[in-house]
Amino acid sequence: MSDLPKHVAIHEEGPREGFQIEPGPIPTSDKIKLIEALADTGLHHIQACSFVSPRVVPQWADAEQTVAGFKAKPGVDYTALWFNASGLDRALAFKDKLKLSGSISLVATEGFCKKNLNRTLAENYEAMRKQTALHIERGVPVKRIGVMAAFGCNYSGDVPPEQVVERVADGFRLAEEAGATIEVISLADTMGWAIPPRIEKVIGAVRAKWPGHTIGLHLHDTRGMAVANAHAAMKMGVAQFDSTVGGLGGCPFAGQKGAAGNICTEELVLLCQEMGIETGVDLDKLIEVGRMAEEIVGHVLPSELIHAGSLEAFRRKAA
C-alpha cells in the first residue's frame, strides 16, 4: 500500500531563495557563513546563489564573491541558478566549485507564464529550446525538466493533471531535440495550491507516463499544506525535495513579511526522521542553523521547529 522511500534527498535552497527576497542588504560574509553551516549539518545539496542581473536582483550582486568565499565541503554538491546566457557564463567561471546542470523550466499555466516570465507558453517553449541548446553547446548537461504551477495557479486556477503531463512531454521533446538526457522531473507548487489528494493525482499521472524518472517536488507552504503534501508524496515513493532552512524565502504573493515560502528543511527532516527515513542530516545542528538564519535576516522565520526544538533533544532530557 505504501511505497515509502528509505532515503530522501534534500536540496537546500535557503541561501538562494532566502537572500533574494530580503529587502535589506545581507553581508556577503553572512551568506558564506550560512552556506558553510548548512554543509556541516550533513546536507548534500546546497543551492548557493543566483547569477541574475544585479539590476533586477540587487541582493545577488555579490554572487561571485559568495561562491568564491565559501569553503567547499567534500561530498557536497553546491549548485546555482541562472536564467540566461550571461548568467550561465558567470556560473561557468566556477565550474570547478559548483555542480553545473541545466534545467528545462516550463510552466503549467498560461497565466503564471505571462505573469512570472512575461512570455506566452509558446514563447517560453522557444526560449527553452534556445537555452537548452546553449547549455549543451557550453558543455553543461541538462538533466532536469521543471514545471512551475503544477498544482494550481493564482492566475489560471486549477490545473488538470493532464496539463502537467502535457508540459512534461513538452520538456522531453525539447530534451530529445537537443540531445539532453533527463533524469529528474521536478514539479513545483509555486503558489501553494497543492493538497494531498492533488499531489497524489498529479504525481500518479506523471509517474504513470515516465515510471523510470526521479520525481522531485518543490513545495511552498503558502497555505500551510506543505508538510502534509510532502508526507503524501513520500507515501508514493517520492524521495527528492527542495526546501529552505527556517522556511527562508517568504512568499511574494502573500505580500507580507513572515508569510511562508518554501517548505522548511527542518520540518521535512523531522518528518523523515520520525518515519525512519534517512536524510543524512543532523536535525539539532540544522535547527541551530535555522536560528542563525533568523539572526541573519533579522526577523522571525516561518519554521515552527526552530522555535520549539527537536523531539530528540526532549527525548534526551526525558531519558
Added chain:
Amino acid sequence: MSDLPKHVAIHEEGPREGFQIEPGPIPTSDKIKLIEALADTGLHHIQACSFVSPRVVPQWADAEQTVAGFKAKPGVDYTALWFNASGLDRALAFKDKLKLSGSISLVATEGFCKKNLNRTLAENYEAMRKQTALHIERGVPVKRIGVMAAFGCNYSGDVPPEQVVERVADGFRLAEEAGATIEVISLADTMGWAIPPRIEKVIGAVRAKWPGHTIGLHLHDTRGMAVANAHAAMKMGVAQFDSTVGGLGGCPFAGQKGAAGNICTEELVLLCQEMGIETGVDLDKLIEVGRMAEEIVGHVLPSELIHAGSLEAFRRKAA
C-alpha cells in the same frame, strides 16, 4: 482503503485559547466581536471563555461580561472551560446560554501531569473522581474523556499507544463509577509530538478498543506537523477537531510569541473543502475573522492562509 468522513465537526477554541495567552488586556468588546464574527462563518461549536481564577489568568477576569455580552446565534453551541467547583458554578450561572458539559481530563504521562497540574497521575485520577461526581450532582452531563500528551511529552518522551489506551480505560472506569455516559474520546497532542504514523497507531489502538465512540483530536502545530496529522486522522475517519482561528493560542513551551499553538481553523477548513468534506464554514468569511483576530491581538498570527487567501477567491478571479 480510505475511511474519509463526509462531514467534519470543528470545535473553535480561538477565543478561549487565544485570549488566555496574550499578555495585553484585550477589551471585552473585542472578545465579543470575535465570538459573534466566528458564529457568522458557519461554525457550530465555539468555546467562548474560561472560568478560571482571575488571579491565575487575569485575561479571563471578564468571562462573565463576555458571555453576557455576545448575542447567541441559534444553532451554535457555545461552550466554556473550567477546572474546579468554583469555575463550574460560575459557568452554571449561564446554563441557558452556554452548552455545559463536563470532561474527565487525564494525562498520558506522569511528567506532564506533574508539570501542568502539579499532581501525580494517581492524584489526578482522584481529583477527576471528585470532579465527575460534582458535575453529575449539579446536573451537568460528563460526555467526554480527554487525554493530554497522548502522542508524546516534553517531560516523559515518547508515549506508547498502550499507555494512551490505559488512560482512556481509566476514564471509562471513572465514568462508569459516576454513572456518566461518555460519547467522545478526545486525544490531545499537547506538545506537538505527533507525526502521521503516530496518529495512525494511537488512533488505531484506541478505536480498536472503543469502536463505537467518537474520537476527537486536539492538535498543536508546535513542530509544523498539525495539518499532516489532521489529514492522516481524516483518512482514518476521524471527524471532530479542535482548532483556533488564525492559529490563536501560541505555544507556552516554545517560549516565543508568534510560535504556533493549535492547528489553524482556516487551514483545517481549506483541507476539508478541497477534499470535498463538509464543515459548514464559509472559508472566505473565516479568513476575514482570522485577520480580525490578528488586529485584536496586535501581532502576526501563525495562520498562513489568512495571509495568502483562499483558493476559491483566486478561482473566482481566474474564471
